[in-house]
Amino acid sequence: MILTGAVLATGIAAASVFYSPVQRSVTAIDMVDPGRAVEQAVLDAYRLAPTLEKFLSEPDAWWPGTLNPDDLLPAKVLKKVAVAPGDTLMALLTEAGAEPSDSQAAITALNAKFNPRKLKVGQEITLTFERNDADSYRLFEMSLSPSVEREVNVTRVESGSFRANEVIREFNVEHARVGGTIDDSLYNAGIAAGLNNSLLSEFIRIFSYDVDFQREVQPGDRFELFFERHHDDAGKTMKTGRISVAAMTLSGRELRYYFYQPSDGGDADYFTPAGSSVRKALLRTPIDGARLTSGFGVRRHPILGYSLMHKGVDFGAQTGTPIQAAGEGVVEMSGWNGGYGQYVRIKHGNGYATAYAHMSRLGVKTGQRVRQGQVIGAVGTTGRSTGPHLHYEVMQNGKQINPTGVRFPSGRKLEGKEFDRFRRASEGLDKEFRGTPQLALLNRGE
Incomplete structure (x- = not known):
């Protein structure tokens, strides 16, 4: 030919x-x-x-x-x-x-197993x-994995139409113990130990009520966590689950928290060995991974050039970094507020309120109820600002107070039979924790 x-x-x-x-x-x-x-x-x-x-x-x-x-x-x-x-x-x-x-037919078939809008x-x-x-x-075929456990395929059949099917993967589940020593930051030490971002974020959230990560974490401090590891038959970590035990040693002082579900229908939470919930009315810092760039008190204003009372604290971070609600409450204001730029103020219980300024994006509306840790916007440099940062204020009965010095009300305290049940559960976790070798590096699949 x-x-x-x-x-x-x-x-x-x-x-x-x-x-x-x-x-x-x-x-x-x-x-x-x-x-x-x-x-x-x-x-x-x-x-x-x-x-x-x-x-x-x-x-x-x-x-x-x-x-x-x-x-x-x-x-x-x-x-x-x-x-x-x-x-x-x-x-x-x-x-x-x-x-x-063909595109439309494949999408129609996909809907039987997975919503494309997701x-x-x-x-x-x-x-x-x-x-x-x-x-x-x-x-001929379209395939995607909405999660590590699930794969969805849409395949052309002899009639020319498309048919969807899914495969559910099952993994082995066991506890893993990972820890390390902090050299410059907890984040870098966690990444060096092989932790993924979701585990690190959850670990930081657990301690965010009691630890000022900007000032209290020092080189030589240690961290450990005990969590669910889902792995395949070859031992490769495919996903990680809930943290059961979280511990930090800061300048020789150990903080140790246990995940516990009360038997009386109360909210599952992390508790100290004494049975006190780590959850406080407000988070110490409403933003992850930021650095404290300006404290509370009199300072020379960077734009106006003369001394003024700085009625909050500033956290330097990249534009777009998520900002979290420091506590549960109702949004009193969401919009432009003069020199504050894009601004959100949330009313909490017990006379407390918090404010967030210079945001690049607003994620909530006035009158909306928010939960603690919910993303309410993003870091920016709107209003009277010299660069991207979050200006954060805490108010008590209408007056600004120092966010880094206030002690907020604690959450639940376990008592009586509930505390006895918690103590047995935490002792069991400690025993399992001590009997599990610490991994030098988490073998994770991402």
């Missing part, structure tokens, strides 16, 4: 369909490479020709007689795309090369295209 220049051009054109970038979405292409098949065929033919001039003037004479143009393109091609902000699944599929009718930014989707005829492809 003679392979003409026109046929070669057709093969290259078909291959180029799968080289064209899908804007914003394609993160990787993993496939049998049709372009390399064409390139190899050209190179093989060129090696047979005595000169370049002969190859160009008589191309058909040098092609192997057994070469079929259909062999230049693979039977199936894979594409991996990732969801970007503003993407819809319909747009992702059609931009990747699927026909709109796709998150960064979610990876693998698309398989199959040869439809000599020079075109059609969507």
